[in-house]
Amino acid sequence: MTKTVAILGAGPVGLAAAAHVLERGMLPLVLEQGDTVGHAVRAWDHVPMFSNWRYNIDAAAVRRLEAAGWKRPVPEVHPTGADLLTDYLEPLGRSLSSWLRLGRRVVAVSRDGIDKVKDAGREQTPFVIETEGTSGPELLRADAVIDATGTWFQPNPGGAGRPVSGETGNARISYGMPDVAGQDRSRFAGKQVAVLGGGHSAIGTLIALSDLPATQVIWLCRAPTITRALGGGAADQLAARGALGTELARLVKEGRIKLESGFRLASVEGATAMKATATDGRQIEVEELVIATGFRPDLSILRELRVSLDAGLECPPVLAPLIDPNQHSCGTVRPHGAMELAHPEPEFYIAGMKSYGRAPTFLLATGHEQVRSIVAALAGDHVAAARVELDLPETGVCNGPGPKSLQAVAASCCGGPATKRANACCAQDEVAKENGATGCACETKVELTKVAACC
Template sequence: MTTQLDHLPIAVIGAGPVGLSAAAHLAERGLPFVVLEAGAKPAAAVREWGHVRLFSPWRYNIDAAAAKLLADAGWARPDDEELPTGAQLADDYLQPLADLPALRPHIRYNARVAAVTRAGLDRLRTAGRADTPFLIRLATGEDILARAVIDASGTWHTPNVLGAAGIPAHGEDSAEAYVSNALPDVLGRDRDRFAGRRVLVVGAGHSAANTLLSLAKLPGTTVTWAIRSSSPGRTYGGETADALPARGALGGRLREHVESGAITLLTGFGIQRLAIVEDGVEVSDGTRTVVVDRIVSATGFRPDHAIVSELRLDLDPIMGSTRALAPLIDPNEHSCGTVPPHGVDELTQPEPGYYAIGVKSYGRAPTFLLATGYEQARSVVAALAGDWVAARDVQLDLPETGVCNSDPVLATDGGGCCGTPAATAEPVAVGLATGISGGLLRSPLTVIDVPAGSGEQAGGCCG
């Protein structure tokens, strides 16, 4: 059955791993589409943490539909068992995918989305809404009409604040010059910011672990780690019991550094105040105080729904995801390994034809898998094609030790992409479940807290 909207393209926001997965599935089904990417290249946000090595091998980081399109074009697939860096993920997989004749003409770069609404209708108007095209306004002022919108814009550029109460700590804004966001290139381009300095890392996710281990390699650098929870057990994870050995090694090495005194751990440290003092920045939880030269904020990310404020969204008041998805991913109830399969039905909003997929779909849930995003893309595209049997045949099996930790997250400090610098002698890979992971959904998957994807329209770590 055709409608008056069928001649319009489906708009995909973001050319990160999950956005390009959606594009590959749209191309495979012959549906018209346009991809709107804020960056100058695909996977712009992934490239920002390109120095980090994933802890999942290539076979988990490639979407099945994308792999088929690439294989048909003669693509030389990387060794399935190798651990790629973020830069390799972008250059060796996502760039060739975006350059395929089936995708390239439909991708627009430097196309930042400013707002999404319905043509001629604000949020209050109901009559004829489902039959009215989406109007997507770019930052340049250009308007684009679409029959549906797949929002894979990620969360990379909307990190959580340092303040323990979810709002900036007192003085946080004035201390901005002292703060670096998650996954700085400590051993590379950002080395001069950290070498020989007193550095505080805030957060309990894999991105914090990655940064801490890198900082510990810098001579003369004093490293302090602050977490809100009473124990670092969630960050240490399963160690030798982990289904992905590289990820387990990450937690084990961090624990050894803490126990040896190379890294000073502050537990139960919820930041209340920052103040610029004569010899640095003073950070306080109301009782204890530490004075440092630099702060790395690895506190996780949150979605920004401002661009779709004129659409009808029904967001869970806790997670910020759809209400149907929220109980499935709530870290107070689940480790990531217990998240059940979910697809278009759990991602549906009151606004017909709008779907947020990828890390943005998870709201504030701290850990997201790229493989989950790939399956979301497949399910949503199948539904848009009218193939509801395929759309609802969602298959996703996340191993208990293959994603978060084995225990539910009761006190979170946020997450981030996981891994170690590419230059380490014994690479501990980042979990790319923001892309973190792909077509083989019944195998151990990757983790990506961020990230693909992620930054708004930049394809973030998990985008």
């Protein structure tokens, strides 16, 4: 009997998984809560991607599309979310229409007739996926499940993991990356607007706000300094990503963006003229507040499955040391697949942005490599599952090989690259951490790139 693989989510990673499943002679069942593919992408279709087309299309998807006459975009061009939809996801969705179930929101996944406590017969028992939609509830069965539902619709709140007083239901608070230059322009133009956060969503929003006329922009950066938020600059092999930090630094220096560093939100008061108060007592008056503090996975649908997650990041434990933002500042992580993403529940995987849990550093190309490996494992091809078929870009200021100028600095000042510890940036850093210290604390100026780096 042909194996059926339920794929939760019809975003870039979910659709890529479906293409791989079909190539392996299995049947995909793609369940999507939206009425179209790329439902979450439509919420950020105004955003330019910092990775170019080369890193945003999946190999199996390309093979499927090109067989139908599709022409791939120019590899070096940087698409927007809208480009990703029209030039790739929508054609791919049409090619997979026979296996798509749109408008079906997954509310639970379990094993047929047994709860997570029972051992006997578990591996042979099919999964049951409970869904809701306009036609009512429905139960669907599958032999394997890939959860690629993402995290976009689960933004982090403004407090330390919880909403602060006055946050919930406040109409003047928005999350993620509002379209401040487009459909949301009238909401922000000419206002005093604060952005809380220090990741790419916050940076992109701050830069967009700075272009609006008569708009006063305040950056509420929770970190004590902005160095980490500015990223790799000119050393970043994804040039568009590095340019974000460079541009933000310029706007802050010129005073076009007012910086409030070390600002940890404690409360929000008022509905029109709001007062944002920090834990240290500082108060900022704003008319609009954008909370761009990242996203988190919705794990409620997996309550009856045996899922193993890191206690802090809510990602697979093997993956956690590679993506932990406490240890990494750039988001580079070696390619990984079925082995790193496996759970105690047989034939179940979490892929894509959701697999990173609360870590903010996911690249789409990583998700494509994940599902290639996962589907190979589900098909029984463990050699292909273990093989690495992806070369990721790196910023050059964290683990792994970077630009030659930075590699030379690492060799000369830090004793070369680390050899044992994933959380060490160089040999000296590795030795220091082995001896219980926080790191080597070296700092070298690289004039060529104007980047301060440990190594």
